[in-house]
Amino acid sequence: MSVLVAVLVVVAVVAWACSSGGSGPERTSNAQTSPSVTPSADPLLAGLRTLAMGTASPSPTPTTTPKATPAARPKRPGEPCAEEDLVLSLQGGKEQIYSGGARPTFMVTLVNTGPVMCTADVGPRAMEIRITSGADRIWSTADCVSGAGSEVKQLQRGVPYVRSLEWDRRRSSADCRATPPAALPGTYVTTVRMGGLHSTKGVFHLR
Structure with missing residues (x-):
């Protein structure tokens, strides 16, 4: 029994020695290899650092103030009329039937809507009244x-x-014939032209 107890005591001592020796270096190794904890970044410092690095909003682009255009001088009375100030219209002959030699009649009106009195050439060349039938200039x-x-x-x-x-x-022509031929029965269209102005079309019929 004494021998058995002595053996058990020796085994216990050896086991304690092994466990003590192994735990010491392991704790040292863990202490050496564990990474150092870095303090977390402060959000306020990070924001100030970002602002200092130039992330502020860019300066606004300067706007150019448009230059005021000088107002057009008022027209003087008696100057030639501008086309945009004139209204040209044609009355009469619209969808009418002229039979038995009756002659078509038309009435042309020209109105100045400008601010002052103006002048316009209403001669037969400047203000042309034209009668056509299809593509035929009558x-x-x-x-x-x-x-x-x-x-x-x-x-x-x-x-x-x-x-x-x-x-x-009767027909007309540029060569000024002495006896122009008479227009045939049919449908005709009349318009008035004055520069860039054009009246509405008037349609009438000869029988």
Whole structure:
């Protein structure tokens, strides 16, 4: 029994020695290899650092102030009328039937809507009344005009210039024939032109 107890005591001592020796270096190794804990970044410092690095909003682009355009000088009374100030219209002959030799009649009006009185050439060349049938040019006031063919009128604001016309149912041409032929029965269209201005079309019929 004494021998058995002595053996057990020796075994216990050896086991304690092994466990003590192994645990010491292991704790040392863990202490040496464990990474050092770095303090977490402060959000406030990070924000100030970002602001210092130039992340502030860019300066606004300077805007250019448009230059004021000088106002157009007012028109002087008696100057030529501007086309945008004129209203050209045609009345009469629309969808009418002329039979038995009756002559078509038309009435042209020209109105100045500008701020002051102006002048316009209403002569037969400048203000042309034209009658066509399809692609056929039948008659025009610009054919066989004697003299200068110009007629300058003063147009007061809002006061229409009126011109009446009666067509003799004969054709016209630029060569001024002595006896122009008569227009045939059919459908005809009349318009008035004055520079860039055009009236609405008037349609009538000859029988």
